Amino acid sequence: MAKSNSWRQFKAILRKDLVMELRTKEMVTSMGLYALLTMVVYQIALAEAGDSFDVRLVMPGLIWVAFIFMSMLGLNRSFVHEKDQGCIDALLLSPVDRPVIFFAKFAGNLLFLLVVEVLSLPVFSFLFLQGREGFGNPIWMIGVVLFGASVGISGVGTLLATMTVNTKGKDVMLAVLFVPLMYPLLRAAVGATFAAVIGGPGTVETFWLFMAWVAGFDVIMVLVAYGLYEFVIGV
Amino acid sequence: MKRNPLAEIMLGLGGLLTTAAFFMAFFWAPGTVYPDGRIDFAQKIFYFHVPVAEASFLVFIFTAYYGIKFLMTRKRIYDTKARIATEVTLFFVLLTMATGILWTRVEWGVWWLWEPRLTTYFILTLLVIAYFVLRNSVEDEEKRAVYASAFGILAFIDAPISFFITRWLNSIHPVVFAGGEGSGLETSMLITFIVAQVGMLMLGYAFYQLRLREEELTERLEALKIEIGD
């Protein structure tokens, strides 16, 4: 009984975020635009590197740099809305369980992040990888990394953005807290993406080793974030 | 507000032990040589670099511990304690970084190398600094305490990663006490190291207590000023 009740509350909060997004399309467009702009910056960064070097060598790093900054933009946005419209306060007054709020916001952020990631990856390969060697390993492996790392990013990000939205200099504060905390996850995500992109003997094992690292980080960090959320959201 | 005699005893004892370790390191512990027979003088940095680093990890535990305690009880004193523990951590972290960089310059020929231990420790430094940046950017006192506690707990997760990473990955950072063949130290070196380590931990405790006392005095002064102002 209680479980189905939480499930209904979860769906209601998630639906609210989705409906608002479908109406305004604000998050996905701003995050997508941000990713596009980052790629323009990458063109500048690689402008003098010449055509002879293999872009695949730096591609994992480049895409994760884009995704981490993009995710911060989205996370910040998602909570600025809640705060400006007094939504969080209303949620706190209503008899919704606090963990439900965490998981609903977490799911929403994860969903938006994944959508923009999946949209921007083809654009990245269209812009940078044409006429070059293809990926060494099956493409679904990249999907696995995207999902695994995005879980950690949105989980911890949901907690941190809830805090930083109440600080001076919200978005800068989020970056200061978020980037160092995410270091182990991002490092593993870049390693796994690299193994998936380059291919060759032994890379599949490397890939799963890095994915185990990602999974371990996800489990620990999301559990801690979930445990702390209750304290953070009440004040 | 009584003085804390233990803190002052620890301060004196810690100062004595670290001074003793300093002389032991240079005049008693044998020098080490490189595999090609040249003398490795920079190894002497080890006797202070490692104790300071271990102290930074150990003091950081209290940031997380008092963070949890604060969230459970909401007593302000625990937040103050967590903050002071983080301050002492920052102090030790900076000393570790400074001595480490000098050692790296001698042994590896470069000031900095993106190597697993160095990288994760650098991240730890950033997290400790971020803790204070976060505190400074929250105005509401309760919010500040809750956020700082939560972030301190999250940030602490990097400490064991940084500590164990040289044992998990191929790292060129030396692991002295790895266990197994050829690890560990000669007795006189080990004793010197232990003296320095114990001394440094005592100093860490004393620093923490002294800062806590200063904080209590400040609070009492504020209270008195308000009382007089009325």
Add this chain to the structure above:
Amino acid sequence: MMDLYAAVIPQAPYIIGAYGLIWVGLLGFVFMVFNRIGRLEKELRVLEESVERRVKS
């Protein structure tokens, strides 16, 4: 003996630097905290006396 000097002299500045930084750091911390505690205690005494005087009068 020449060996010893050849190894020690180029490395010495770094070792001296490392130990120097540690000593300066540790002593500086202690000195600063004691200094501040001393000042606070003095201020506190002055204030407490003035409170007492006010209570008496």
